[in-house]
Amino acid sequence: MYEHDVVVVGAGGAGLRAAIAAQEAGADVAMVSKLHPVRSHTGAAEGGINAALRDADSWQDHAYDTMKGSDYLGDAPAVEALCQESPEEVIRLEHWGMPFSREDDGRVSQRPFGGLSFPRTTYAGAETGHQMLHTMYEQVVKRGITVYDEWHVMDLAVTDEDDPAERTCHGVVAYDIQSGEISGFRAENGVILATGGMGQVFDHTTNAVANTGDGVAMAYRAGVPMEDMEFIQFHPTTLPSTGVLISEGVRGEGGILYNEDGERFMFEHGYANNDGELASRDVVSRAELTEVNEGRGIEDEYVHLDMRHLGEERILDRLENILHLAEDFEGADGLTEPMPVKPGQHYAMGGIETNEFGETVIDGLYAAGECACASVHGANRLGGNALPELIVFGKRAGRHAAGEEMGEAEVTTGRSSDWEPADYEFGVEVGETDGSDPAAADGGAVATDAESVVGGAVDRAQERVDELLSRKGRNHAEIRSAVQETMTANVNVFREEGRLEETLEDLREAREAYKDVAVSDPSRTFNTDLIHTIETRNILDLAEALTMGALAREEFRGAHWRKEHQERKDEEWLKHTLISWNDGEPELWYKPVVLEGENKTYEPKSRSY
Amino acid sequence: MSQSYNRGLIEDFGRWREFEAGMWAWIFHKFTGWVLIGYLFTHIAVLSTGIPAAGAGEAAIAAGNDVYTQTIVSLEGLLLVRLLEVGLLAVAVFHMLNGTRLLLTDLGIGLEAQDKSFYASLILTGAITVASVPTFIAGAF
Amino acid sequence: MAERYSSFQSGGRMWFLQRVTAVFLLVVLAFHFFLLHFVHHADEVSFLASSARMEQLSYYSLMILFLVTATFHGVNGVYNALVNQGLTGTKRTVIKWTLVAASVVLIAQGIRTANAWAGIGLY
Amino acid sequence: MYKRQAERREQRQEEEAEKAAADESTVELKVFRYDPQVEGKQEPRFDTFHVPFTKGMTVLDALMYARDTYDSSLTFRHSCRQAVCGSDAMFVNGGQKLACKTQISDLDEPVRVEPLPHAEVTKDLVVDMEHFYDQMEAVEPYFQTNEYPDGELEEQRQDRENREKIKMSTRCIWCGACMSSCNIAAGDNEYLGPAAINKAYRFAMDEREGEDIKQKRLEIIEQEHGVWRCQTQFSCTEVCPKDIPLTEHIQELKREAVKNNLKFW
Ligand SMILES: Cc1cc2nc3c(=O)[nH]c(=O)nc-3n(C[C@H](O)[C@H](O)[C@H](O)COP(=O)(O)OP(=O)(O)OC[C@H]3O[C@@H](n4cnc5c(N)ncnc54)[C@H](O)[C@@H]3O)c2cc1C
Ligand code: HEM
Ligand code: SF4
Numbered sequence A: 001m002y003e004h005d006v007v008v009v010g011a012g013g014a015g016l017r018a019a020i021a022a023q024e025a026g027a028d029v030a031m032v033s034k035l036h037p038v039r040s041h042t043g044a045a046e047g048g049i050n051a052a053l054r055d056a057d058s059w060q061d062h063a064y065d066t067m068k069g070s071d072y073l074g075d076a077p078a079v080e081a082l083c084q085e086s087p088e089e090v091i092r093l094e095h096w097g098m099p100f101s102r103e104d105d106g107r108v109s110q111r112p113f114g115g116l117s118f119p120r121t122t123y124a125g126a127e128t129g130h131q132m133l134h135t136m137y138e139q140v141v142k143r144g145i146t147v148y149d150e151w152h153v154m155d156l157a158v159t160d161e162d163d164p165a166e167r168t169c170h171g172v173v174a175y176d177i178q179s180g181e182i183s184g185f186r187a188e189n190g191v192i193l194a195t196g197g198m199g200q201v202f203d204h205t206t207n208a209v210a211n212t213g214d215g216v217a218m219a220y221r222a223g224v225p226m227e228d229m230e231f232i233q234f235h236p237t238t239l240p241s242t243g244v245l246i247s248e249g250v251r252g253e254g255g256i257l258y259n260e261d262g263e264r265f266m267f268e269h270g271y272a273n274n275d276g277e278l279a280s281r282d283v284v285s286r287a288e289l290t291e292v293n294e295g296r297g298i299e300d301e302y303v304h305l306d307m308r309h310l311g312e313e314r315i316l317d318r319l320e321n322i323l324h325l326a327e328d329f330e331g332a333d334g335l336t337e338p339m340p341v342k343p344g345q346h347y348a349m350g351g352i353e354t355n356e357f358g359e360t361v362i363d364g365l366y367a368a369g370e371c372a373c374a375s376v377h378g379a380n381r382l383g384g385n386a387l388p389e390l391i392v393f394g395k396r397a398g399r400h401a402a403g404e405e406m407g408e409a410e411v412t413t414g415r416s417s418d419w420e421p422a423d424y425e426f427g428v429e430v431g432e433t434d435g436s437d438p439a440a441a442d443g444g445a446v447a448t449d450a451e452s453v454v455g456g457a458v459d460r461a462q463e464r465v466d467e468l469l470s471r472k473g474r475n476h477a478e479i480r481s482a483v484q485e486t487m488t489a490n491v492n493v494f495r496e497e498g499r500l501e502e503t504l505e506d507l508r509e510a511r512e513a514y515k516d517v518a519v520s521d522p523s524r525t526f527n528t529d530l531i532h533t534i535e536t537r538n539i540l541d542l543a544e545a546l547t548m549g550a551l552a553r554e555e556f557r558g559a560h561w562r563k564e565h566q567e568r569k570d571e572e573w574l575k576h577t578l579i580s581w582n583d584g585e586p587e588l589w590y591k592p593v594v595l596e597g598e599n600k601t602y603e604p605k606s607r608s609y
Numbered sequence B: 001m002s003q004s005y006n007r008g009l010i011e012d013f014g015r016w017r018e019f020e021a022g023m024w025a026w027i028f029h030k031f032t033g034w035v036l037i038g039y040l041f042t043h044i045a046v047l048s049t050g051i052p053a054a055g056a057g058e059a060a061i062a063a064g065n066d067v068y069t070q071t072i073v074s075l076e077g078l079l080l081v082r083l084l085e086v087g088l089l090a091v092a093v094f095h096m097l098n099g100t101r102l103l104l105t106d107l108g109i110g111l112e113a114q115d116k117s118f119y120a121s122l123i124l125t126g127a128i129t130v131a132s133v134p135t136f137i138a139g140a141f
Numbered sequence C: 001m002a003e004r005y006s007s008f009q010s011g012g013r014m015w016f017l018q019r020v021t022a023v024f025l026l027v028v029l030a031f032h033f034f035l036l037h038f039v040h041h042a043d044e045v046s047f048l049a050s051s052a053r054m055e056q057l058s059y060y061s062l063m064i065l066f067l068v069t070a071t072f073h074g075v076n077g078v079y080n081a082l083v084n085q086g087l088t089g090t091k092r093t094v095i096k097w098t099l100v101a102a103s104v105v106l107i108a109q110g111i112r113t114a115n116a117w118a119g120i121g122l123y
Numbered sequence D: 001m002y003k004r005q006a007e008r009r010e011q012r013q014e015e016e017a018e019k020a021a022a023d024e025s026t027v028e029l030k031v032f033r034y035d036p037q038v039e040g041k042q043e044p045r046f047d048t049f050h051v052p053f054t055k056g057m058t059v060l061d062a063l064m065y066a067r068d069t070y071d072s073s074l075t076f077r078h079s080c081r082q083a084v085c086g087s088d089a090m091f092v093n094g095g096q097k098l099a100c101k102t103q104i105s106d107l108d109e110p111v112r113v114e115p116l117p118h119a120e121v122t123k124d125l126v127v128d129m130e131h132f133y134d135q136m137e138a139v140e141p142y143f144q145t146n147e148y149p150d151g152e153l154e155e156q157r158q159d160r161e162n163r164e165k166i167k168m169s170t171r172c173i174w175c176g177a178c179m180s181s182c183n184i185a186a187g188d189n190e191y192l193g194p195a196a197i198n199k200a201y202r203f204a205m206d207e208r209e210g211e212d213i214k215q216k217r218l219e220i221i222e223q224e225h226g227v228w229r230c231q232t233q234f235s236c237t238e239v240c241p242k243d244i245p246l247t248e249h250i251q252e253l254k255r256e257a258v259k260n261n262l263k264f265w
């Protein structure tokens, strides 16, 4: 067993920032990551980081934009923290050497981005995430922070009180991919989950193959509620064949969308008369799919994104990376032809329920980054708001976990006084009640001291791995792709009741199938078959929760569109959806949104661009 | 750490087909450099016959009967030696041309055309060598 | 970490000298070849002719310099090549001094020969 | 729905396997296999897979197909599928390539896929990257300066030109292709190698670090196993998937170092 004060799971932007912060606050930190830090998907972010750096701009404006973008489902204390602290965090990155693009006067460059009232997206070419990830990893190297790379965290080591709010997290269990060894990591002060996105729930996604939402699923099964899972952002400009993202920066710089008839449909068909291509992502994604559905798509699949008129010099200066992506992954030359694009899964607004310090309802368990839901993005994330989330909330979680005094949280976690049960009947059995899978229930022998909680978790993980390796059964790959296919077909940009229900049935069948899953590669060395099999379980749990949330939320808000419910219903739905695992019996409930900030109270307005 | 497998030398030798221009240039430069330094040693050895020759007396020298002149003349009379000299020329010319290429590379000049300049060195070496054959062979028969 | 390579020893000087000697050799070797194969032909070599050239001080000093630079350039090149192939430790020290010794012998022998031609008593 | 899908998939797989046997629209992959623990794989061998070709298919797509359809134990690293994570550098038809960035249609068949040369093979296409990481970390790969601006919220100024100068060098994704292609690095285990030297270049040329730190950086790369080992073979530059002009950067550092030394002569 390894012992540290703070154990950070995941080494993307959020994890790295959390580790640095915890270390600066005096803790002995270790990072455990299934990928080497520089392989994390933060490296794929292209567009930039929103921060109100200029005199003409203000964090209040940024907060206002973010709230509006979130369709008033963001929690004001978290949103304000994001906008207030983003500038100093961005400058800190600059001080750590991050090579931002520069203005003539030598200051960092900023550009306009969708949904922003000021060009405050700070960027480094079209590779902002890459530069950010590497800059922070460099700081981790400098500080000599311990990194256990290529260790897959399988489970959390949590006590098993009946009420999740009374549970304590003492560490994690991880599988060393290189050697096949399973080991406990005991965390004296806290575990911070920073495992990133869950794009693999869908099959057309901008996310990495490693983005399987492990942290969310682990926390969920340990008793932490998942918040707002139905809100999935579909990015309007991804390459049709691979899902590789073409940054919003292209539209920020002036790129134009055309349909098959060469119409600039964002304006000509009235989807966004003011902002056109720069309207919020959900608006543009739906516009594109409507064009395709109404027969104006190219090859009935995609639309064109044209940036030729920007001129070679400007493109090379600011969007060079896009040229390579279009060329390498789609065979299109952005300098001489328009690029084909269509919407693809991009970001999960929801995730592990936390307050504005990253704390979850379980004592000693934190979450930050895309896996967490504080919530700053509400029903829809603005482009350029995820990277600041990583550094702001990564830092906050790191400090808090290291024991720094940070005051009283205003966002609640767990069932505080104003929670509200949901009375939705799903018609299909959900969850995992028969206990056929040891990971299904977080229970186990009653243990309270940290050593034996971690030890018990290690034993269960070992048992599970031995079982998967020794039995005969079916391969996980077909189950995974069945889940991805049904999710992409039915829980996409457009959602209808009947098809959502069908999806729950498909997922039920997938769950049944997963019961006889087995790993055919017997090796203990670098057994990716085993890792993927474990991940598929996570994908299943998340897909189910996501679909449940989508069914229950009978309104149209932000990224969540329902055929039967075409308007935002503020009286009824100004609240977060939460799903608790309850030892295998998922339960849906709600809690109100916090719209009162330090700055002001954000009154819901209609969201038009 | 888990066990791992090292493909070692087999792989190194199996890879020569896949070498890039720059690697061939490197190999040739190495080879020619070694030949040249090897030759320098032999060259001086042969030339040092001039030392006893100098002590042998004016008359022998004037008549061309001294050890040095004799050695050289008899060596130069051999076709094999003449052919080796052509080889030496080729080696030296390549080393000089590619050496120039490397010197430019060190100054950061022509890096994009490094493969082309290597091919140019090869071709030029061939041309110069062929052109010099008559001069080198002259009087050997 | 950087300290791992504690045997701090800059290779820059030798690298630079290798280039400087190369530039010099480029000119002199071309001249040498040209003079002894094209101007004078291989079958015309004789002690007398060599000695006539060597008696000129400028030619004599050029040739000595040629010898020294070529030896340095060649031997240093060989040494570098060996080090690049991973020559280390005692073996490396031994080879290094062997090469130095060989160079000294080569240069000494070369100078004696030149002296013999130039009619300088020292040989 | 799930059953339908499963059936459809099975059917598709059968059809594809048939097509694979007869049709020419399949790609033949020869993949290096080795596993220290599994009997029959301890002796390295090549396995052949026939994968149906689809437009725009990359080597990574083909490998994933082979793994998910024929042999789930086929092992390779991959994550982003878009040439930013640097996990899937491998030896494809005799060249170091990122599998996700290599179109099958650009390759001769059969496509031979091997782990990166000059690295120890952990399993199948996975190599041990430890040595590469060590080299990267040996050049103090983090920003250092003594010249921070006064205000907390004040950024350090940097000229556009200077940022342009280091731009390419900051693109490295730590894939290790360059290191694997360099003969010198293969022979001299302590040679920093092109990627690490490029990393040093990224900082040494960044004007924000200031002169003192630059001196220190030059000392690091000037060590015996630093820049001087480079023999300008250019293979690193040829294989770099991010088009970083590695040789140029190494050469520039050599000149900087010489200039620096000449001062003391
Ligand atoms: C293509 C693309 C472009 C984007 N562009 C922008 C942009 O321009 N601006 C913006 O603000 N946002 C952007 N985003 C969103 C943003 O990049 C992500 O939300 C963010 O990078 C997520 O960071 P993270 O640290 O939470 O997770 P990641 O960077 O994904 O890191 C997750 C880490 O967790 C580890 N991990 C996962 N599971 C386990 C496990 N079981 N055990 C151990 N370790 C585990 C992984 O190894 C990895 O290190 C973009 C996203 C994508 C996909
Ligand atoms: C005529 C002009 C010459 C030029 C321009 C020249 C140029 C060079 C250069 C630039 C190198 C360094 C290669 C490197 O380290 O990357 C080199 C190496 C070398 N040179 Fe020369 N050289 C010349 C003549 C000679 C002569 C006359 C000899 C023999 C005495 C010689 C022997 C060598 C050797 C042995 C090497 C080392 C090769 C290796 O790396 O294994 N060179 N030369
Ligand atoms: S320099 Fe290029 S080839 Fe080398 S590790 Fe970096 S990206 Fe890969």
Ligand code: F3S
Residues within 6 Å of the ligand: D181, D182, D183, D184, D185, D193, D194, D229, D230, D231, D232, D233, D234, D235, D236, D237, D246, D247, D250
């Ligand atoms: S391949 Fe190696 S020798 Fe130099 S130019 Fe590249 S580092």
Ligand code: FES
Residues within 6 Å of the ligand: D078, D079, D080, D081, D082, D083, D084, D085, D086, D087, D088, D098, D099, D100, D101
């Ligand atoms: S999969 Fe990330 S670089 Fe190829």
